[in-house]
Amino acid sequence: MRLLVVEDESLLRQQLEQGLTRQGYVVDAAEDGKAGLYYATEYDYDAAIVDLGLPEIDGISLIKQIRAEDKEFPVLILTARGDWQDKVAGLDAGADDYVVKPFQIEEILARLNALLRRAAGFAKPKLEFGPLNLDLTAKRLTVDGNAVDLTAYEYKMLEYLMLHPGQVISKTELTEHLYAQDYDRDSNVLEVFVRRLRQKLDPEQTLKPIETVRGQGYRFSLAES
């Protein structure tokens, strides 16, 4: 999952960046509205966290401009004042949720999780596809009720695929959403991950949850239950 963080206070920006990266998100951080807008229009994000009081372009204008560019990823706003005028203005401009400063990173993570799930069209924090059960909050996978141990990258890949079920996800898209910008895109690594995932999810090869679409990418092909 690739996130955009736009926050002008450097300490807070670093904290957010670290906290989110630790959770397995790929984070681009911008220190003002202008840089934020550049990132938002230039790259494809799964969600953005935007502070309302930003230099260059204020948060509300930034959100409006992002929405005007037809970017539909969820936006979480951070507000220092915490009055309803700010909240309503931000949500009205196109944001999806707010967190009042000061906050704890856990709160951001929880809201973000909910937003990402909602954006993918899932109402519950658990994705269930046949025997596969992915808990987005605990970041845990069970198959037939048995916990499956996944590495961080394996989890990230599976989560991304399961949040876009039935869609063909190209290797480029996967790389973009799983790795930081400067990552050397070697698609062999992805193939290795997919192979390992398949083994872990479906050792007997009866389910075949991840399909390879030749020349195009991968598709999570189980039906939601």
Next chain:
Amino acid sequence: MSTGAGASGYSLQSRLLLVFSLMLFLFLGLTGPVLERAFRTSIEAGAADRLQVQIYLLLANVEEQDGEFYFLQDLQEPLFSQLNSGLYGYISSVSFGELWRSDSARTFTPPDTSFLREAVPVGETHFEVMPGQDDTFFRLSYGILWEDGIREYSFTVIEDAAPYYSEISNFRRSLWSWLGGAAVLLLAMQLLLLRWGLSPLIRMAADLIRIERGERDKLAGSYPRELQGVATNLNMLIESERRQQQRYRTTLGDLAHSLKTPLAVISGLLPQLRDKQAGGDSAERSEQLDTVNEQLERMSQIVSYQLQRAVQSNAAGALARHVDIAATIHKVLGALQKVYAEKAMQVSSEMDEQAQFTGDERDLLEVLGNILDNAFKYGKSRIRISVSSLDTTHSAEILVEDDGNGVPTEKLEFVLQRGARADTLAQGQGIGLAVVSDIIHSYNGEISIEASELGGALVRIRLP
């Protein structure tokens, strides 16, 4: 008084004075010439009449024989006989020119002699002002038909116009000195009127300076009707500023005091934490860290509470505007439905779209935001909103109900306790309702929490 370059730099007094002087000079500048012209016309008409009489005089006494004109007796008007007297008589005809001239005209040469051959229709007169080299003359010619019924002659009398013109210039002199005097008088009166008329404004400015210096605390005394409104509004503004300042001061005081307790708790814990850093009871340590965290949260809560109290506007009635309640509710609902999208709340509303709130929109947003947020947060699936305007008192009633668990009776009083210093708030106690209660009471409104028939809480707000 400022003397800026732009038009805005002129004082009211100089503006009015300038305009009035311009109008005065325009008026007098037009009146003077008109009067002078009228006077000249009447003088000339008088001269023509007089000359006409002289012509009749000549006609009465003149005799003619063989084309020669003579007078049997001396003319009644001695000026005709006196050389260069200034009054000259001529008899002429178109064909022969001059036929006779009076003794007075013996050495007189008129500036223009063409009149001697001028054809003046019988019975008509022709008046003319003849400008000469040095002097100006009036001339009146009268055409007659001689007794024989055949011959036509012109009788002409010329008179030196100097005496008339000196009369005109005398008139002009006195006219302009009168007009000038009147102008000065009018300007002086205008100045006095302005002084008098503008004195309340000057007094108000002086009063404001006194307020600025702190010698007074409001505009006192009576002002003319036109200024009374301004004075009232200014007083209101001053009062609201003062209250705001007061609020900042109390807020700052409250803030400082209420932050001291958690700070003391944390700094009390620090030495213990430092001691145990080398390695100690990890359970105890994590408990202490929890306390630090708790206190930090409390401080953050205190700061937001006091912050909201400080920025909350102060309901000064006449300076506030009308805010559409229903529109504001829709705005807040739009925002909350996004935030609580997962709950898929069913919101039913019955709103009087005319209902208005007189005050700051920010305050209304704060009240509705907190109340509706609670409804979304605690409600299970349904929210009911009703807005009605109470005609008799021009006030509005807002009801917000949810189907949650409601507020326990023993907590009812506490959640609405207003002005409570945040350090007295219970742990985990939200500040939302305290702020709401503060705002509503500052507008002299009422808020109460009851049990809803939906099962949850019913918040009843009455706004004046």
